[in-house]
Amino acid sequence: DAGVIQSPRHEVTEMGQEVTLRCKPISGHDYLFWYRQTMMRGLELLIYFNNNVPIDDSGMPEDRFSAKMPNASFSTLKIQPSEPRDSAVYFCASNRGGGHEQYFGPGTRLTVT
C-alpha cells in the first residue's frame, strides 16, 4: 500500500485566495482525520470522518475552513479566503477506528503571504 497520500506537498498562495488540500486515505480505513501543525499550537485536530461522514468538526477554526469526503478514497480541506495565520503544515491521517494507530500522510506545507 502507498500509505496516505496528500497533495500538494507545498502550497504558496496570496491572502484572499482559495486553497484546496487533498488526501487519499489507506484503502480499508474507515476513519480519516485532518490535523494542522504549527510551532505555537502544536498538532491540532481539525475534523474527522467515519465512513465519509463528518463526526466532529469542533476543531475547525472558522467558517473559512470546510472539509468534505465525497467517497472512501478522497477528502478535501478547503480554506476560502485564506489568511497569513493559516500558514501551517496540514496533515491527513487514517485508521481503522478507535484503539488503532493512525497513519499519517507527508503533509502539505501551506504558506499564505
Place this chain on the structure above:
Amino acid sequence: SQQGEEDPQALSIQEGENATMNCSYKTSINNLQWYRQNSGRGLVHLILIRSNEREKHSGRLRVTLDTSKKSSSLLITASRAADTASYFCATDENSGYALNFGKGTSLLVTP
C-alpha cells in the same frame, strides 16, 4: 485541545545513551500512543499502550503507563543518531476515536 503534555521539551544525548521522555494527561483514557516525527515528515506510530496495561516493549522502546498519576514515559535504549526526531504522546478522547497530541519532545542524538 491539548491533553498530552511531554517533558522535557528538548533533550540532547550522545549515541549509546538512553533517552527518557514523559507525558502527562488530564482526563481518563482508553489508550495512549507514542509517535515519532522526523524533520519535514509526517508522524509515524511507535507504540500503543492500553489503559489496563502498565508496560509495553517494542525493540529498543519501552513505554510505561501510570493511570493513577495520569502519566506515561517513553524510554529509548542505546540511542542512535537516527533516533533524532520529535516524539509525541497522544491520548484518545472518551470516544476513543480522536487523538489529542502534546507539543512533543525534540530529541537530538549526537554521534
